[in-house]
Amino acid sequence: MRILVIGGSVFLGRAFVSEAMRRGDDVTTFNRGITGVDAPGVEAVRGDRTVTADLEGLAHGRRWDAVIDVCGFVPRVVGESARILSGHSDTYAFVSSISVFRDWPAHPVDESSATHRCSPDAGPDDGDYGELKAGCERAVQEGFDGRVLLLGPGLILGPHENVGRLPWWLRRVARGGAVLAPGDPAVEMQVIDARDIAAFGLNQLHAGTEGRFLTSGPPGNTTFGGWLADCVAVTRSDAELVWVPDDVLAEHHVEMWTELPLWLPASPDTAGAWRASVDKALAAGLSCRPVVDTVRDTWSWMTADGVDTLATYRDTPDHGIDPGKEQEILAAWAATRR
Numbered sequence: 001m002r003i004l005v006i007g008g009s010v011f012l013g014r015a016f017v018s019e020a021m022r023r024g025d026d027v028t029t030f031n032r033g034i035t036g037v038d039a040p041g042v043e044a045v046r047g048d049r050t051v052t053a054d055l056e057g058l059a060h061g062r063r064w065d066a067v068i069d070v071c072g073f074v075p076r077v078v079g080e081s082a083r084i085l086s087g088h089s090d091t092y093a094f095v096s097s098i099s100v101f102r103d104w105p106a107h108p109v110d111e112s113s114a115t116h117r118c119s120p121d122a123g124p125d126d127g128d129y130g131e132l133k134a135g136c137e138r139a140v141q142e143g144f145d146g147r148v149l150l151l152g153p154g155l156i157l158g159p160h161e162n163v164g165r166l167p168w169w170l171r172r173v174a175r176g177g178a179v180l181a182p183g184d185p186a187v188e189m190q191v192i193d194a195r196d197i198a199a200f201g202l203n204q205l206h207a208g209t210e211g212r213f214l215t216s217g218p219p220g221n222t223t224f225g226g227w228l229a230d231c232v233a234v235t236r237s238d239a240e241l242v243w244v245p246d247d248v249l250a251e252h253h254v255e256m257w258t259e260l261p262l263w264l265p266a267s268p269d270t271a272g273a274w275r276a277s278v279d280k281a282l283a284a285g286l287s288c289r290p291v292v293d294t295v296r297d298t299w300s301w302m303t304a305d306g307v308d309t310l311a312t313y314r315d316t317p318d319h320g321i322d323p324g325k326e327q328e329i330l331a332a333w334a335a336t337r338r
């Protein structure tokens with residue numbers, strides 16, 4: 001297939017590019033050349049998707065079987081690319097998010113669940129991430145003349161993750177000692193590897209499928225305690241996981257999701273977070289590798305080439321707890337247990 005990836009140089013887009021190249025597809029990437037490095041062998045077209053002339057230059061004289069839009073966050077920007085690429089591709093695959101659903105994360109969702117109301121012409125300040133993603137979906141559906149495939153991932157992990165979730169935990173666990181582990185280790189999660197989304201998405205494109213697929217890991221494919229234990233094992237760390245209950249973390253004003261990445265305290269507001277249905281994608285062939293493989297491969301990526309990647313990996317500023325605060329909480333928790 002001839003495939004255009006809008007983006008393609010960082011994490012999920014990069015996984016799409018690698019998988020497509022592995023299959024022998026011809027790949028064009030379109031990005032500004034700022035954030036990452038394009039894979040060898042792709043046709044790398046430089047441009048800014050917010051600039052109409054750049055999109056027109058990309059489309060001019062080119063045709064693909066499928067566009068994979070991995071970096072769309074603003075409906076009117078995404079609508080512009082959908083319109084300009086109409087007639088230049090049979091299918092437009094848009095990487096959306098589970099956040100488009102109005103009831104998520106309070107309730108379990110599936111492909112038929114209602115999405116946020118958001119205009120396909122909305123600008124960057126017209127909603128939050130999930131609302132704007134819902135508007136982007138509409139912008140593609142209205143703007144693209146051809147098949148539309150919507151891929152709605154839940155939590156994505158894997159090598160090249162740039163958000164700083166699993167990499168933060170791997171680094172923390174590798175440092176060893178007592179590690180503040182949040183909440184209940186038995187909490188069931190659903191985690192998907194970027195490479196499994198890429199393989200699934202490309203299979204659908206090769207099959208000419210259209211419509212919406214939730215692309216998360218199967219519910220319960222790991223637990224918080226399970227993947228954190230995987231982190232200990234793959235880093236061969238002496239870390240001791242000290243599980244501190246949700247309410248104690250709340251007393252210490254620990255930010256859920258970011259300060260201890262991936263931690264969601266039990267609450268009615270988050271009761272459906274890890275329970276999205278992926279039955280439709282599984283029936284269509286979604287195959288998810290064991291989470292321990294994702295953890296191991298992410299660590300291998302971080303420590304490849306004599307730990308260069310580990311040394312230069314920068315956590316995103318809003319991810320990870322300050323080491324002093326972590327120790328304070330551990331000490332306070334230990335004092336209550338004496």
Ligand SMILES: NC(=O)c1ccc[n+]([C@@H]2O[C@H](COP(=O)([O-])OP(=O)(O)OC[C@H]3O[C@@H](n4cnc5c(N)ncnc54)[C@H](OP(=O)(O)O)[C@@H]3O)[C@@H](O)[C@H]2O)c1
Pocket residue numbers: 006007008009010011012013014015030031032033034035036047048049050070071072095096097098152153154155156157163
């Ligand atoms: N992480 C999760 O758990 C999660 C969950 C659900 C959904 N998602 C979705 O998954 C996707 C993840 O994407 P990714 O960052 O991994 O994709 P990626 O395609 O690997 O990287 C982002 C790409 O976008 C390009 N880009 C950014 N701004 C651009 C612009 N104005 N014009 C042209 N290119 C531009 C970047 O290159 P330059 O900067 O060099 O231009 C880079 O190539 C997102 O759509 C996200 O909403 C993620």
